[in-house]
Amino acid sequence: MSASPRRLNLRLEYRGHGPMLEVLDVWPVLPITLISRVGIPPSHPKSDRRWDNMVAALESEHHDRICEIDISDMTNSRWGRFTAAMQKPFPELTYLYVFVRGGGDLVPVLPDSFLGGSAPHLQELWLRSIPFPSMQKLLLSANRLVTLSLKDIPDSGCISPDAMATALTVMATLETLHLQFRSPRSRPDPASRPLPPSTRFVLPALTKLSFKGVHEYLEDLLARIDAPLLYYLHIVFFMDLNFGVPQLHRLIGHAEEFKAFDHAEMLISDRAIQLSLYPKTGVVDHYRLLELQINCRELEWQLSSLAQVCSSSFALIPTLEELKIKEYDYPPSSHWKDDLENAQWLELLDPLTALKDLYLTHEIAQRVCSALQGLSGEPANEVLPALRNLFIQGFWSLGLVQEALVPFVTARQLSGHPMVLDRWKDPGRLT
Numbered sequence: 001m002s003a004s005p006r007r008l009n010l011r012l013e014y015r016g017h018g019p020m021l022e023v024l025d026v027w028p029v030l031p032i033t034l035i036s037r038v039g040i041p042p043s044h045p046k047s048d049r050r051w052d053n054m055v056a057a058l059e060s061e062h063h064d065r066i067c068e069i070d071i072s073d074m075t076n077s078r079w080g081r082f083t084a085a086m087q088k089p090f091p092e093l094t095y096l097y098v099f100v101r102g103g104g105d106l107v108p109v110l111p112d113s114f115l116g117g118s119a120p121h122l123q124e125l126w127l128r129s130i131p132f133p134s135m136q137k138l139l140l141s142a143n144r145l146v147t148l149s150l151k152d153i154p155d156s157g158c159i160s161p162d163a164m165a166t167a168l169t170v171m172a173t174l175e176t177l178h179l180q181f182r183s184p185r186s187r188p189d190p191a192s193r194p195l196p197p198s199t200r201f202v203l204p205a206l207t208k209l210s211f212k213g214v215h216e217y218l219e220d221l222l223a224r225i226d227a228p229l230l231y232y233l234h235i236v237f238f239m240d241l242n243f244g245v246p247q248l249h250r251l252i253g254h255a256e257e258f259k260a261f262d263h264a265e266m267l268i269s270d271r272a273i274q275l276s277l278y279p280k281t282g283v284v285d286h287y288r289l290l291e292l293q294i295n296c297r298e299l300e301w302q303l304s305s306l307a308q309v310c311s312s313s314f315a316l317i318p319t320l321e322e323l324k325i326k327e328y329d330y331p332p333s334s335h336w337k338d339d340l341e342n343a344q345w346l347e348l349l350d351p352l353t354a355l356k357d358l359y360l361t362h363e364i365a366q367r368v369c370s371a372l373q374g375l376s377g378e379p380a381n382e383v384l385p386a387l388r389n390l391f392i393q394g395f396w397s398l399g400l401v402q403e404a405l406v407p408f409v410t411a412r413q414l415s416g417h418p419m420v421l422d423r424w425k426d427p428g429r430l431t
Contacts, residue, residue: 031092032057033068051078058085068095076100079107089116097126109157112137120144129182131157139167146205149178155185161217162194165224169201179221180212184238187214196223203227212236215245215309222247231257231288236272239296243308253315257288262321262354266306268364269328271295273302277316290316303344310351317351321386324359325368342371349384357389359424362397373404380411387417391424398423 036054074082079100100107112134118141125142126149206227211218215237252258263280274293294305310317345368360368375383392398402421412419
């Protein structure tokens with residue numbers, strides 16, 4: 001049996017040596033890759049010539065040979081001509097990347113006639129800072145997608161979770177999904193939110209999912225899909241006072257890879273609180289991670305919000321054995337408040353019933369210590385019942401914690417659950 005022929009790509013990147021179409025006319029019929037990347041300022045004359053040649057290729061009779069389009073220097077002024085050139089089908093297109101720089105909310109909405117409304121061979125679609133509320137028709141035709149990345153979605157371009165879920169139902173080969181909104185104004189209208197369906201569609205190949213937006217959008221989306229092979233999940237929520245995420249808990253609980261996660265790191269900064277979970281042991285052929293982040297500036301709200309998201313119904317929290325809590329800024333910034341209620345720390349720690357090792361940087365140690373030092377007797381055994389080691393950054397902080405936690409440690413000792421306090425020798429970079 002003869003070997004299959006190699007695929008040859010003609011990569012065209014204008015460098016100021018004449019019109020691109022003249023080059024295409026003399027080359028044999030080969031697949032074409034168009035690349036236009038940042039390197040020359042858009043105001044430079046050479047940039048304009050390069051852009052004119054690229055769009056000319058999109059407009060030409062050779063467009064049916066184009067298999068890849070990579071544009072990372074798109075500007076508002078170029079958007080109109082580009083979208084006009086992309087109103088027809090590109091039958092060989094497998095890869096499309098478009099990034100509008102500095103677009104803000106000024107970029108016109110992507111029309112539903114984009115790519116002729118059909119992209120049956122498209123395998124990777126990357127759009128950034130581009131509004132596309134009427135894109136469902138195109139997505140429903142893209143049943144060979146492996147990667148779908150829609151980032152920095154402007155407020156004017158929000159696609160509803162129901163429409164997005166419907167589009168995903170045709171994507172049996174989808175492995176990576178990025179869905180990231182620019183602001184919390186992507187929140188679905190409560191009056192128009194449909195009831196969740198009785199059954200969910202399984203995305204059999206999806207292994208990586210990242211989402212940034214309001215939790216209601218993600219909940220509506222997850223109510224319609226499932227992803228049992230998921231091993232990488234990155235979630236960023238905009239701040240809310242009440243987080244109810246049962247669909248997120250279900251998704252995590254159904255993913256087999258996440259059940260091995262028993263270690264976590266919590267990072268607190270001026271702008272967000274972040275929890276990362278991972279397996280400490282075991283060798284796998286891919287990077288596994290579950291990361292939850294809530295964008296919020298007030299520490300009290302950070303703790304309360306994360307406690308709501310990581311409630312007792314969150315399948316992985318009760319199995320965690322190691323937790324490291326760090327603060328990003330040193331010295332601590334103004335969002336640390338002396339009058340922070342201890343109940344919020346206890347609420348956050350309460351579901352960690354299997355935790356054996358707790359690591360705290362110096363500032364965090366003082367806050368957690370303040371919450372624990374008031375516990376004695378039976379309450380001292382109810383919070384972190386499996387805790388065996390408490391590691392504190394710095395000798396000075398360790399001494400203060402040892403003195404303050406005497407009642408707590410004594411109560412644990414008397415109940416047969418001794419706890420050791422020691423120095424955390426290497427907290428690493430707080431990034």
